[in-house]
Amino acid sequence: MRDLLRDAAAGVLAAGLGIAVAELFAATTRPDAAPLIAVGGAIIDATPTPVKEFAVRELGTNDKPVLLGSVGLVLALFAAALGVLGRRRRILVPIGTVVLGAAGATAALTRPTASAFSPVPSLLAAAIAGATLWWLLRTVDQPTGNRRAFLRGVVLVGGAAVLAEAGAQLLTRTVGRVRTDLALPAPSSPAKPVPTGIAPGFTTPSADFYRVDTALTVPRVDPDTWTLRIHGMVGTELKLSLDDLLRRPLIERDITLNCVSNEVGGPYIGTARWLGVPLAPLLREAGLRPEADQIVARSVEGMTIGTPVATALDGRDTMLAVAMNGEPLRPEHGFPVRMLTPGLYGYAGACKWVTELELTTFAKFDAYWVERGWARPGTVKTASRIDKPRPFARPAAGPVTVAGVAWAQRRGITKVEISVDGGTWQAAELLPVPSTDTWVQWRWTWNATAGPHSLSVRATDSTGQVQTEARATPFPSGATGRHTITVTVE
């Protein structure tokens, strides 16, 4: 019995050291690639929504610690068994650790934010755990003085693990503990599943999402002291902490956001899955007065964004977003909370690091960009972009796939057409979309003939409006014109 306990402890201790070192390693680069986090994340991804909802209801914001505790417990039991069995059949030690490492690495690779680095911490953990267990068990088996040697080993391994873990803690805390500790509740209204038949690139990874703002240094906001004040033309002023906000029902939506300063064919547009608190109920709770027609959102660094009250109350998913693509907002995208208004350019509806919503009128107050001559209300214009082929590409003659995106958030795209060398407009195939709030992917097969050619695209929205040919600069209300690129077919 005593031997069993000792062998089990050796297994747990070895696994603990592996995990701790992997966490330290991951903390310096990608904290989400740490083995337990990766496995926990993969479990969350794989959990059906009703179960998630149940977990959030029953456990509240403790759902993540409980989940990770369970993952840790299962790992500890596995490691204990490995210690016991590995002592009898030593070959089981490498086999068992390889299995564990592979499980962690697979989990890490299947996360939406995975990179080539993701499996490394899990493999490192497995290698260290395996080697440590092998060494501890050998100490046990030494004929003389095995108890003393084993004790020394235990102290050594334990000490190393505690040190590694302390280092990992220290690093993650300084790098972004506050953000990482934010537990995201499950949405009460989840996003529709992404329709089948969607092409890669529909969702823009958070790391690639465009960023346009005036902040020279990214504001670092402490979520524990962050508050949102809703005031101005309201019956009762509201002041909410982040916890207050997260206790409210959350919605999750795929929404395309774009920047007014995007040139025709430019890169400042992206689609993400956002999680947030709908704004309308908050405004009604505050008792907004009917004469208020503008929401002025203020960020922690003093930016003001003016949004029409109507766009928060007309049934669209205007929200205070707390997460993007399944993780708390990145600091550069407005952590802890940003506003999001489908159908408006960012400068008119998507205040980042928001801390104040003042109900006022357009007559009384000009927000930052309006003061600088930019138009209001900042409604997104119907537009389209060719992403394939790239400008100046040299495709071979024959069938060439021409593909891209088109957008008219809130209105929706009904038609996308391509013209080669100014010839007749030909309809492209539209891929499915979850709602009118996202861009539409389109593609068209071009029977390309040798020589230089220009390709133009135009979109039609559900109001029947065809994207205008007239060129306008981004200032003051968004660029217009049809994206036209030149390619040489060889």
Place this chain on the structure above:
Amino acid sequence: MRATKITALTAATLFSISLAACGSDDSDSGSSTPAAAPTMTSAAPMESSAAPAMTMENFGAGCAAVPTDPSNKGSFQAMAQEPVATAASGNPLLSTLVSAVKQAGLVDSLNSADGITVFAPTNDAFNKIPAADLKKVLADKKTLTDILTYHVVPGKLTPADLSGTHKTLEGKDLSVMGSGEDFKVDGSASVICGNVQTANANVYIIDSVLMPKS
């Protein structure tokens, strides 16, 4: 028995620490964000491309003619924020080139290209061409396109990479000779202001229009 207890205790402590660390599901590795480090002029909501620090310096006597006030659309600071065709359109020295680019329908292609080098002839360079010839070229879209794309090389060439032979987007090679701050393109055109940054292109302003060898 004592050994077991210590082991168990150590293991338990260790695991509770491990688990405490797992509240973290951060994937924000701040530095992994791509090139787009935004700053902002007060004039427009725009994104600045973070050009590598080493390649930032422009050079050449011709640079003196470029507006220095950062709020001027033709200044180096303003050009660095914009894609190349838009950037050039803010610069009064390049207005003939810009109208030629519009004429050829290359604005979007240049603006949305992934990283290019543009040899940009000044208005004076175009003025060296006899007026009748220039008019003829501007009217012939195919010839104009060939000439303009001959001024564009894929990839952002830094001054260190500039000397040598480069395949142009037109298809033929151009050659650059020289070093330091003194370069000649195809033996005739001098770089009068080099390494001007735009959001998606490095621009070398030249004093003669280049012609693809026929």
